[in-house]
Amino acid sequence: QKEVEQDPGPLSVPEGAIVSLNCTYSNSAFQYFMWYRQYSRKGPELLMYTYSSGNKEDGRFTAQVDKSSKYISLFIRDSQPSDSATYLCAANTGNQFYFGTGTSLTVIP
Amino acid sequence: KAGVTQTPRYLIKTRGQQVTLSCSPISGHRSVSWYQQTPGQGLQFLFEYFSETQRNKGNFPGRFSGRQFSNSRSEMNVSTLELGDSALYLCASSGGLQETQYFGPGTRLLVL
Numbered sequence: 001q002k003e004v005e006q007d008p009g010p011l012s013v014p015e016g017a018i019v020s021l022n023c024t025y026s027n028s029a030f031q032y033f034m035w036y037r038q039y040s041r042k043g044p045e046l047l048m049y050t051y052s053s054g055n056k057e058d059g060r061f062t063a064q065v066d067k068s069s070k071y072i073s074l075f076i077r078d079s080q081p082s083d084s085a086t087y088l089c090a091a092n093t094g095n096q097f098y099f100g101t102g103t104s105l106t107v108i109p
Numbered sequence: 110k111a112g113v114t115q116t117p118r119y120l121i122k123t124r125g126q127q128v129t130l131s132c133s134p135i136s137g138h139r140s141v142s143w144y145q146q147t148p149g150q151g152l153q154f155l156f157e158y159f160s161e162t163q164r165n166k167g168n169f170p171g172r173f174s175g176r177q178f179s180n181s182r183s184e185m186n187v188s189t190l191e192l193g194d195s196a197l198y199l200c201a202s203s204g205g206l207q208e209t210q211y212f213g214p215g216t217r218l219l220v221l
Contacts, residue, residue, distance in 0.1 A: 034209050034210075036212070042214060042215070043113075043215045044199070046211055046212075049209040092208065096157070097201075100151070101151035
């Protein structure tokens with residue numbers, strides 16, 4: 001079992017839709033949780049990170065961590081074609097980082 | 110503050126050759142990690158260096174090696190290249206609290 005599991009998709013939504021991306025993890029020692037966005041043939045770009053449980057909002061993006069169910073979520077409101085990318089979730093024990101395999105998202109104009 | 114930089118950006122090699130990739134972390138970051146990314150396997154952790162010492166290592170053969178210099182710049186070397194080594198090689202750096210990593214643009218390696 002991988003430390004961080006992520007549905008690879010692909011996910012296709014119309015412009016303006018609310019997108020929900022999800023990951024599960026198995027290691028209770030994870031302290032920090034991250035979401036990265038990766039455009040084709042580019043390096044991953046950090047979108048946001050959270051510490052422990054709770055929500056964090058940044059513009060149209062909301063990251064949510066539920067440590068009781070070991071669930072990580074990223075919500076994108078009013079999705080735009082420019083949001084089309086692969087989204088990677090990640091978690092960190094403070095010592096090593098673990099990544100999901102990424103979910104491919106396409107926002108259709 | 111400048112981001113993580115990687116050179117070269119693209120590389121074509123033939124089987125059996127060796128290659129050296131370079132990474133300059135964000136100024137002040139002392140931790141540098143290397144990853145291999147392929148469409149089928151996603152991000153695979155190679156190794157992490159902190160203050161010139163390898164602190165963590167992934168499950169890759171000994172053909173993959175790295176080092177870190179006193180200015181935190183890091184290099185990764187792959188010897189005796191195989192076709193399966195074709196991938197995007199990513200470098201990421203972390204600050205003191207290690208709360209997250211910042212990635213460079215990657216080096217795309219093609220082995221023919």
